[in-house]
Amino acid sequence: MRQHAIRIIKVGIIQGQADSLSYIKMTVRVLFFGATAEAANAREIEISLASQSTAADLIDELSATNIALRNYKLLFSVNQEYAPPSTILNQDDEVAVFTPVSGG
Amino acid sequence: MDFAESTFEPIDVGSVARKIVPPECGATVTLDGYVRRFTKGRETLHLVYEAYEPMALKEMAKLAERAKSQFEIANVGIVHRLGKLEIGETSVVISVAAPHRKAAFEACEWIIRELKRTVPIWKKEIYADGETWASGEEPDTNISNSKS
Numbered sequence: 001m002r003q004h005a006i007r008i009i010k011v012g013i014i015q016g017q018a019d020s021l022s023y024i025k026m027t028v029r030v031l032f033f034g035a036t037a038e039a040a041n042a043r044e045i046e047i048s049l050a051s052q053s054t055a056a057d058l059i060d061e062l063s064a065t066n067i068a069l070r071n072y073k074l075l076f077s078v079n080q081e082y083a084p085p086s087t088i089l090n091q092d093d094e095v096a097v098f099t100p101v102s103g104g
Numbered sequence: 105m106d107f108a109e110s111t112f113e114p115i116d117v118g119s120v121a122r123k124i125v126p127p128e129c130g131a132t133v134t135l136d137g138y139v140r141r142f143t144k145g146r147e148t149l150h151l152v153y154e155a156y157e158p159m160a161l162k163e164m165a166k167l168a169e170r171a172k173s174q175f176e177i178a179n180v181g182i183v184h185r186l187g188k189l190e191i192g193e194t195s196v197v198i199s200v201a202a203p204h205r206k207a208a209f210e211a212c213e214w215i216i217r218e219l220k221r222t223v224p225i226w227k228k229e230i231y232a233d234g235e236t237w238a239s240g241e242e243p244d245t246n247i248s249n250s251k252s
Contacts, residue, residue, distance in 0.1 A: 031156065033224065034154050034226030035226070035237040077156070077159055080156075080158055080159040081159075096159070096224070098224060099240065100239065101221065101222065101226060102225070102237070102239065103155070103196070103219060103223050103224075103225025103227060104137055104195070104227075
């Protein structure tokens with residue numbers, strides 16, 4: 001199933017039809033903590049994104065739905081490991097979006 | 105044995121050190137971090153700590169491993185309190201056992217510095233006249249979001 005989906009994406013790119021990628025969706029789980037939980041008014045949501053979306057794309061998507069995260073310096077983790085904004089997300093990933101940590 | 109824990113109950117500071125002391129060691133350094141009443145002249149009423157617990161425990165265990173590779177130490181114990189804390193209550197305990205004290209002091213200082221930078225725990229300060237999520241240190245550029 002998954003291999004088949006990847007093959008379609010490659011064909012789309014080769015033929016210059018990058019727009020077709022947006023038809024292939026995936027779902028990721030997004031967790032918020034502290035300041036981002038207050039901004040999102042949620043601790044956890046599920047969101048549908050175009051296949052091959054990055055963590056930065058996720059923030060664009062959330063901002064489009066009025067979750068005011070752009071005011072914050074944000075860090076990401078994907079599946080409980082720190083990840084840069086350019087990280088490509090996969091179906092069922094656990095993505096956390098949070099501000100610089102302040103424990104201790 | 106190393107250990108890393110989070111807890112919503114008060115921390116028994118002495119028990120952290122006792123868990124990590126092996127017979128071949130000569131010194132254990134323990135940091136007892138607790139809630140300060142005044143920060144930059146402003147009075148704190150209480151604090152609330154929130155964690156991304158599974159990742160926080162993983163990051164604390166990583167710190168113990170990294171400390172052991174960098175310093176001549178034997179064992180590390182880290183416990184972080186979560187939830188509401190009153191003034192003077194212990195928020196974090198780091199105990200480092202080592203054959204000699206110098207390495208234990210250095211490792212303990214290194215671990216608390218890294219913990220404040222990398223372990224996903226956040227502190228909300230509640231003042232008489234408002235509340236705010238404490239801003240953490242600037243992250244490494246490779247994990248910051250350049251768009252925001």
